[in-house]
Amino acid sequence: ELKVEQNPLFLSMQEGKNYTIYCNYSTTSDRLYWYRQDPGKSLESLFVLLSNGAVKQEGRLMASLDTKARLSTLHITAAVHDLSATYFCAVGDTNAGKSTFGDGTTLTVKP
Amino acid sequence: DTGVSQDPRHKITKRGQNVTFRCDPISEHNRLYWYRQTLGQGPEFLTYFQNEAQLEKSRLLSDRFSAERPKGSFSTLEIQRTEQGDSAMYLCASSASTVTQYFGPGTRLTVL
Numbered sequence: 001e002l003k004v005e006q007n008p009l010f011l012s013m014q015e016g017k018n019y020t021i022y023c024n025y026s027t028t029s030d031r032l033y034w035y036r037q038d039p040g041k042s043l044e045s046l047f048v049l050l051s052n053g054a055v056k057q058e059g060r061l062m063a064s065l066d067t068k069a070r071l072s073t074l075h076i077t078a079a080v081h082d083l084s085a086t087y088f089c090a091v092g093d094t095n096a097g098k099s100t101f102g103d104g105t106t107l108t109v110k111p
Numbered sequence: 112d113t114g115v116s117q118d119p120r121h122k123i124t125k126r127g128q129n130v131t132f133r134c135d136p137i138s139e140h141n142r143l144y145w146y147r148q149t150l151g152q153g154p155e156f157l158t159y160f161q162n163e164a165q166l167e168k169s170r171l172l173s174d175r176f177s178a179e180r181p182k183g184s185f186s187t188l189e190i191q192r193t194e195q196g197d198s199a200m201y202l203c204a205s206s207a208s209t210v211t212q213y214f215g216p217g218t219r220l221t222v223l
Contacts, residue, residue: 004153031210042202043154043214050210088153097142097206098167101153 002027004091006102014110016078021105023072023089031092032065032072033099036085043088047074079109113137115215117203123221124193131189132218136205143186144212145178146202147171154202160186193222 003026013019023032031050035043047056049065049072056063060083062075072089086106090099116135124130136143141162146154157176159167162183172178175193180186190197200219204212 033212035214042216045211045213048211090153092210097208097210097212098144098156098159099154099212100156103151103153 002100004102012108021074025070025091029091033090035088081109084109117215121219129191134186134203140205142206144204148200195222198222
């Protein structure tokens with residue numbers, strides 16, 4: 001059974017600081033997703049990573065994938081308050097397309 | 112708005128009652144997924160359709176749960192004899208491939 005672990009589960013950081021969220025998964029997959037969720041809202045797709053070594057960046061967020069280590073990272077650069085949200089990684093099933101999610105990292109950016 | 116829509120957005124029901132939720136996927140998306148999310152957890156996969164065929168069901172989907180997608184367009188998720196443990200956000204997603212899923216706003220169910 002595929003397991004997806006994120007850490008940390010809670011992250012409080014000051015504006016302007018950098019930090020990295022880690023996502024480990026237990027079985028081979030060729031697709032890794034990052035989503036953002038605001039309180040009471042649905043999921044917003046941030047990144048889709050489809051190959052080993054893939055790196056994608058959007059604004060202050062950068063995601064990478066190491067399929068050999070079964071590890072993805074979401075790096076936050078110079079955090080701002082608007083980035084406060086819960087971030088989920090999810091591992092895709094190649095055949096079915098369903099995703100297995102981690103428990104999320106709740107990020108709070110303080111001034 | 113051409114995104115995934117779900118109805119209702121909120122549902123409060125009493126234990127033992129039946130409820131039905133509807134999901135309208137993005138037009139021409141042939142894959143449709145249902146997930147359940149409880150507070151503080153990531154979404155959990157429930158079931159998946161390709162066109163009208165239900166191809167996979169999670170063991171989380173007990174006999175009280177049934178999902179349909181009769182014409183390969185909208186889908187319904189029914190929960191019979193609701194229990195307090197069914198309280199959750201029910202999310203629907205659709206995709207045109209196995210790569211990117213687009214999530215709807217969700218239906219929040221509260222069972223009293």
